[in-house]
Amino acid sequence: MEQQRKRLRMLIYSGMFAAVTAVFAQIEIPLPVVPISGQTLAVGITAVILGSRYGAAAMAVYAGLGAAGLPVFAEAKGGLHILAGPTGGYIIGFIAAAFATGWILEKTAFTFRWALAANIAGMLITLLFGTVWLKIVLNVPWDKAMAIGVWPFIAVGLIKAALASWIGVEARRRLVQARLLANERSAA
Template identity: 65%
Template sequence: MNDQSKRLRVIMNCAIFAAITGILAQVEIPLPLIPISGQTLAVGLAATILGSRQGALAMVCYMLLGAVGVPVFAGFSGGLQVIVGPSGGYIIGFIATAFVTGFILEKTRFTVPMALYANVIGMFITLLFGTVQLKIVLDLGWGAALAAGVYPFLAVGFIKAFLASWIGITVRQRLIQANLIHATGKAA
């Protein structure tokens, strides 16, 4: 495969996962300040399937689409005001989450147990970014920020980390077999 074909495949993979993230963002359970949505499941899938660089690039694409006003964020919202608002830290954190999750897998093994470990670490990265911005934007104390920005998401976060790991590794293996993505990191 030539370099141009490889670049096109990377762009297509990133666009597909940015779109998947936008779609899963609309699956939500409303909470008072920050809804529980399918976005973090999509972030975990992107990182588990694509790896660190492409997973992070897909999240950059997702964030930029939303920043320019495309309604890809939870509740069909979009615009820069979402990124600088109370929930924006989670969206910014998706980039770091995808990179670190994919990086852990590339440096270890693309297996369900390692993916679960990497996705749980990623969950806490997203929660860290989100809670810090929630605290700053809403001028909350740490206790209130943790109560609104972390605790409600833990149980569902572990479930999404498991789903991203199991589905992600299964899909990744099939995409490699179909020669639609390149295997990076250690063999599964």
Template identity: 60%
Template sequence: MNRNKYNLRSMIVCSMFAAVTAVLAQIEIPLPLVPISGQTLAVGLTSTIIGSRLGAIAMMCYAAIGAVGAPVFAGFSGGLHVLLGPTGGYIFGFIIAAYVIGYILEKSSYTVKMAMLANTIGMVIILLCGTLQLKFVLDLSWSVALVSGVYPFIVVGLIKAFLASWIGIVVRKRLDQANVLLTQHRV
């Protein structure tokens, strides 16, 4: 495939996964400070399916689209104030987590077991980034930040990590069988 065609396909794939993230962001369970949403499931799916580089780019696109005001974040919110506000750290964490999840899979194997490990590490990264910003923006104590930004998300985060791993590996294998994966790392 020539370089221009590959670049166009990469942009389309990243845009599609940014859109999937925007859609899953609207599935939410409201909590006092930080809602539970489908965004982290989208991060895991994205990086499990398309890898570290494209996964991180897709999450950067998602963050950029939201930063300019498109209502793609949880609760149909958008704007730079969301990224700089109490929950913005989670969105920045999506970029790092997407890269790390994809990188772990690229350096090991595309199995549900390895994807579960990678997605669990990604969940921890997202929770740490989110809790750090939550703590400092709202001037919370560490204990309150952890109670608000980590503890309510552990069980549901593990469930989403499993779903992202299982669904992501199945989809990735099907895309590999159809010979349409953009990455050079085969299943």
């Protein structure tokens, strides 16, 4: 019974963090093809707090809500056409990034140093997914895809990785202290 309650609580948290990601998506700096948004900050915070499985679940819920047409993506957009468009690879990459970030922390420790390393890895995974998809959708050479989909995001991505690490570790510590989150390596 206790295990079912923990699982239900984590699923509720996953839904809540999908909503947080939708809110953060509306914070953006417009660029010609792919805007800089708060989504990746939310992905990092989510993964640090919820861990691999539930962090990835939160991002899958987020992507699913957007695919279903709810206006949760940047610029309050939604629909399958967004996933099929230039930014779709990044959104799908959020799922893999959240899983990898949480997994690294579950295998090491939920400290700022490890969270920073894990969030940088997550950022690189998001950029990989996004750039590959961008190359396919726009039918551009790799150097052009990198110029559009990677280089403008590195410096801001490192700042967001540091912020997500600090906020995530502190929030996770407080949730554990309040007994709202299990104090386990795995957030499951």
